[in-house]
Amino acid sequence: MQTVDNTQDQIEFDQRIEAEQKIEPTDYMPEAYRQNLIRQMSQHAHSEVIGMQPEGNWITRAPTLRRKAVLLSKVQDEAGHGLYLYSATESLGITRSDLIEALQSGAAKYASIFNYPTLTWADIGAIGWLVDGAAIVNQISLQRTSYGPYARAMVRICKEESFHQRQGYEIMTVLAKGSAEQKQMAQDAMNRNWWPSLMMFGPHDSDSAHSGKSMKWKIKRQPNDYLRQKFIDQTVPQIEVLGLQMPDLKLKWNEDNGNYDSGEINWEEFYQVINGSGPCNYQRIKHHKKAHKEGEWVREAVRAYQEKQTAKNQTNVA
Ligand code: BYC
Numbered sequence: 001m002q003t004v005d006n007t008q009d010q011i012e013f014d015q016r017i018e019a020e021q022k023i024e025p026t027d028y029m030p031e032a033y034r035q036n037l038i039r040q041m042s043q044h045a046h047s048e049v050i051g052m053q054p055e056g057n058w059i060t061r062a063p064t065l066r067r068k069a070v071l072l073s074k075v076q077d078e079a080g081h082g083l084y085l086y087s088a089t090e091s092l093g094i095t096r097s098d099l100i101e102a103l104q105s106g107a108a109k110y111a112s113i114f115n116y117p118t119l120t121w122a123d124i125g126a127i128g129w130l131v132d133g134a135a136i137v138n139q140i141s142l143q144r145t146s147y148g149p150y151a152r153a154m155v156r157i158c159k160e161e162s163f164h165q166r167q168g169y170e171i172m173t174v175l176a177k178g179s180a181e182q183k184q185m186a187q188d189a190m191n192r193n194w195w196p197s198l199m200m201f202g203p204h205d206s207d208s209a210h211s212g213k214s215m216k217w218k219i220k221r222q223p224n225d226y227l228r229q230k231f232i233d234q235t236v237p238q239i240e241v242l243g244l245q246m247p248d249l250k251l252k253w254n255e256d257n258g259n260y261d262s263g264e265i266n267w268e269e270f271y272q273v274i275n276g277s278g279p280c281n282y283q284r285i286k287h288h289k290k291a292h293k294e295g296e297w298v299r300e301a302v303r304a305y306q307e308k309q310t311a312k313n314q315t316n317v318a
Contacts, residue, residue, distance in 0.1 A: 009028040010028075010030060012028070013027075013028055013029060013030065013033075017146055017217060017218055020144075020218075022146060022147065022151060023146055023147050023148060024148045024149075025092065025148075025149065032213070033217050033219070034092050034093070036210060036213060036214060036217070036219060037089075037092055037147050037219060038089060038092050039108070039210075040214070040219060040220075041088060041089040041092075041147075041150055042085075042086075042089045042094075042099045042103075042108055043109050043110055044085050045081075045085035045086045045089060045099070046082075046099075046103045046108060046109070046110035047110040047111035048078050048079070048081040048085060049078070049082035049110075049288070050103075050110045050111075050284050050288065051078050051110075051111065051113075051114045051131075052075050052078045052079060052082075053114065053284055053287055053288075054116070054117070054118040054123070054127065054280075055071060055074065055075050055124060056075050057118050058118060058121065058124050059072055059075065061121070062124075063121060067171075070167055071124060074163075074164050074167065077163075077164065080160075081153075081157050081160070084153040084156070085150075085153055085157075086099060087149075088149035088150050088152075088153050091149050100292060103285075104285060104288065104289055104292070106276055106285070109274055111200055112199050112274050112278065113131055113193075113196045113197060113199065113200055114280075115273050115279060115280045115281045115284060116192070116193070116196050116278065116279055116280060117279055119189075119192075120188070120189060121175075121185070122172070122175050122182075122185040122186045122189035122190075123189045123192075123193065124168070124171060125168050125169070125170075125171030125172040125175060125186065126168065126186075126189040126190050126192075126193040127168060127193065128164050128165060128166075128167050128168015128169065128171065129165060129168035129169040129171075129238070130190070130194065130197040131168075131193065131197055131200070132161050132165040133165045133168075133169075133197075133231065133234075133235060134197045134198075134201065134231050135161055135200065136158060136161045136162060136165060137227050137230050137231045137234070138200070138201065138227055139154050139157060139158050140154075140158055141220075141221045141227060142154045142221065143155050143158060144218070144221045145218065145219055145220070145221065146217060146218035150219075169238065172186050172190070172242055173242065176242040176243055177243075183243075183244075186242070187245060190239070190244055190247055194247035194248065195265060195266065195269075196273075197231075198228055198231070198232070198262075198265055199265060199269075199270045199273075201224045201225070201227050201228035201231070202224040203267070203270070204224065205223045205224055207267075208223075208224055211224065229259055229260075232251070232259075232260050233259055233260055236253075236260050248262055248263045249263070250263035251263075
């Protein structure tokens, strides 16, 4: 049964959400709000970290020193995004090791797109352009999310994603204007990454389990289908500039509603991938477990240092 205090807290929480005030870690929040944030934010953090793998795969094979430096820097940025987001999630009262355990056991998801392989250099262009491009559309909206630490993390992340998107588009521009073989590589990478990029926005609103409460609490500010359409509308003209064939023959400007019509996503594939049976799911988690295990000595050193500092502080106080 709810106590009077709790009811008052709940009323004040609802008023703050209504007034567009941010909820901060020490503020009262309903347990379901907290759990929903932990779910979404930790999955976002996992996506950033797992997302390093498909691109990291090309660092040693980037075609020039400049491309290698740019890619290395981009992949480091993704690690940084993961770290901000893990820290922001920890402010909700869950430990980093619990979050990692949920990822490795399959209890927590990460963006489906990272379960596809990066077969050629053009995939690096397509990921920067399409995947970071889709991420920006979603994350600009999340800059206005109701939880303060998440909203603030999004502001910085969006700035970096914007650079990522441009470097990807620049790779695509060079390939699309290069030899016939390079143009074909760009076309193929775009064709393969197009549908998984659209899947990044999640299921249709009518099938979205969390949208109702997430929109009510202003964790999510715009629905999945709206953001997906926005991405399609801004990306189709970019495909035209590249001079590539459309990845979906149903993409067509609709004068009546001022949007591009498009074909239907293969939702069976989407659910297979998010439930662990995509082309690279096994490989991604296996690699994460290996890297995590190899990093144990770093965590141990941090713990030892913290214990030493605590003991030193206690001696000073005594
Ligand atoms: N992939 O009720 P729904 C990046 C799950 S990384 C996997 O609509 P919600 C980058 C969903 O979690 C940027 N799972 O959920 C990094 C839920 O399952 P659970 C990543 C998906 O949360 C490196 C179920 O399906 N961005 O930019 O209301 C290199 C039902 O869905 C997906 C973010 O994480 C998916 N695509 O809406 C390059 C953005 N879609 O949890 C680039 C933050 C849905 O019940 N997240 N699911 O087991 C969000 O905005 C929202 O969580 C979503 C889904 C729009 C993704």
